[in-house]
Amino acid sequence: MDNNISSTRISWWEAHKPTKRRIIQLYSALLYNAHLRGFAEGKIFTGKSKAICVPGFNCYSCPGAIGACPLGSIQNALGSLNKHIGFYVLGVILLYGMLLGRTICGWICPLGMIQELLHKIPTPKLKKSRFTRTLSYLKYIIIVIFVVAIPVYYGIFQGIPVPGFCKYICPAGTFEGAMGMIPKNLSFLSMLGPIFTQKFIIMVIIGLACIFCYRSFCRFLCPLGAIYGMFNKLAVIGVKIDTDRCNNCGVCVRFCKMDVKTVGDHECIHCAQCVARCHQGALSMKAGKFTLIQPSKEEFVNAEEVKKFKKIGPVFCFIAALALVVALVWTNFLDPSLKPKSAAPAPSSNTEATVSNEANDESDEDKGTELSNSDQEADNNENTETAKKDDDTDTASDSTDAEVDNSDVSDANAEADISEDTATEIEESTAPIGYEVGNKLQDFEVTCLDGSSFNLAETRGKVVFINLWATYCGPCVKELPHFNELYHEHEGDIAMLAVHANLTTEDVNAYIAEKGWDIPFVIDDENETIFEIVNGSLALPQTIVLNRKGEVIYNQVGSITSEVLEVLYKQAAE
C-alpha cells in the first residue's frame, strides 16, 4: 500500500467520527434553525423569539431561523441611530463577548461549522503564514466600511436603511436566505438582479477559499468574529494558559490553523485543539474556575473536577436535548405566529366574497386605520362607481389646476375623460377572488393616515397600484418616489395605496411628511388584513397592480423601477 495514504492502524470510523465540538456545532445550528417547516414552506419564522439575537452567524432570513442575526441587528441599529440608540444589540454583544468571546466562532457558529466541513474536502491545503496573518486584519476594515460607515451614512444622512455587509458581502444571507427561499418561492426569481449576481459570486469564491484555506471567511472577512475577538481576553469561557507551566515552546501556536500569535488572542476561536498538543499541560478549556477540557498531561488532570464533570455532564446534555425538543415543537407547531391571522381569502371561484373584519375593529381604531367590509355586488358597485368617478375627475382637475400648467391640466382632464369613458364600458369581473394574476382581488375599505377613505370596490374603472412597504426597508423607501410620481402623472386614472407593514416602532406619519409623499398611506392592522388579502410576503417591498376591472395583473415581491411602473400602468390600462 502507498506509504502516503494515511495509516490504517485506527479504524475509518475512529478517524472520521464527529468530535464533541462538531456535535455541539451541529446542535447549535439546529437550535438556531429549529423552524424546520420553514424550509418546506419557504416562509420565515415570525415568532417573538426573533427579538433575541443568537450568538453565532445565522441569517434571520433563513427559513429555519428562530432568532435574529447579531451582525444584521448591529447594522440596523447603527442605521437608525438618529431615531434611538440600539442599546439592546449593544448589550447583547457585550454579554456574549464577555461570556464567550470567540468561543462562539469555534463552537456554536453554524457558518464556522460549514467552513470546517468544506475544509474537510481532501485537497492540498494552504497553511497559515505571515501573509494570511496580515490578511486577517481585512475584517477590521470591513467592520469600519460595511458594518459602520455605510449603515450610518445611508441611515442617518440619506434616510435609507442600508445594512452594508448584509447587502454587499454576507454569504450567509445568500446561502441561507436567498437560496433557502427561492426554491419554494419561484416568483422571487423576478427580483434577482446585479446584487444577487455579485453576492452569489462572492459566496462561491468564499466557499472555494474555505476548501483550500481553513476558515477563510472567519479569518479574513467575518466582522462578527472581529467584534468577539476584541473580547477574547475578557471572555469567561475559553482556552486558558497556566503561565507557571508554560515554557513558551510555541507548539500551540505553530499547530493552530488560525492566525494567532498567542493562545487566547483576538484570532483564537478557542477550539481547544491546542490543549492536546501542549506537552507541558499548560492549556485547558475553562468556564470561570471550572475546567471543561483538562490538560493533556495526566499529572495535571484534576481528578475531582473530572468526577464532577462526569456527574454534571449527563444533566447538562439532558437539559440541552430538552431545550432543542421544546424549540422544535414550539417553533414548528405551537407558536402563535403560525396560526392564520384572519379569514384570508384563498383563491376560489366565489365572486361575491366578503371579508369579515369585525374582530379587527378595536385594534384598527387604535391605529387610526379603519378596515371595513365592502360588498361586492355588481349593481351596487356600478352605481357607486359612476357617482364616485365624477367626484374623482373633479378632484383630479382641481389639484392639477393648482399645481401644474395648462397643458398638464388638459392632459389630466383628457386622461380622466378616457377613464370615465372606460368606466362606463367596464363589466364586472367574473374572475375568481384571489391574489394571483387573473384573480379578482378581495374588496376592502380602509381609512388612510390622512383621514381619506380607500374603498377598493369604488376604484373600478381605474388602474390600482397597491404597494407593501416599511420605513425600515431600503428598497421600499427608494421605490416609493416612483409611485408618487406615477400617481401624479396619471392622477384621476390611478388609484394608489401604500400599505405599511403593521410592525413599526417609529412615527410613519412623520416619516411620510418628511419625505413629502402624498399618495394614500395606511398602516396594516394587527391581523395584517391587507397583507393577507394581497398575499403579502414576509419580504418587502411588494407591488400589486389591478386592471380597471379589479383583476390582478401583477403581484410580485421586489423593488420596481419607474420604467416598469409605467409599463405596468399601460398594461393595466389596456
Add this chain to the structure above:
Amino acid sequence: MNKKTVLLTIQAVLCALTAAVLIGSDLSIYLTGLRARAENPMANIYTVEAITSKAVFVLPVFLAAIAVTIINAVLGIRDDSQDKIVTGIDIGKNVADERTKESVSRVRLVVLVLAIVFIVIGIFNGSMGDVFIKASKICTECIGLG
C-alpha cells in the same frame, strides 16, 4: 507523482472547476437576462429555464467532485501537511501577570453590569422591538435578492 498527490490534485481541480463553472453560468445568465431586460423592462434576469439550461454544465463537474471526495474519504487520503508545525511566523510570549488578571476580573464585572443595563434599556427604548421587526419582515436587498 504518487497516488495521493494525483487524487488530491484531481480533487482540487474539480473544486476549482465547479466554482468556475458556477460563476461563469451565473454571469452568463445575468448578461443574457440584462439583454432581455433591455428589450423588455418586465423580463426577468433569472428564469427557471435559464438556470436549468446552465445546470447541465454545473452538475457533471459537481457530481465528479463529490465522487472524488468519497473516494478520497474511503481511502483516507488527505493533505497531512496541515498537521505539521508551521514555521516562519511570529509567536507571542505568555507572561504571568497577576495585575492583569485582577484588572481583567474588574473589567469583566463592569462589562457584565453594562451589558445587563443596556439590554434592559433596549427593551424599553424600542431597540429590541426594532430587532424583532427587522428579523420578521425582511428586506429583499439585504439578503441578496434585490
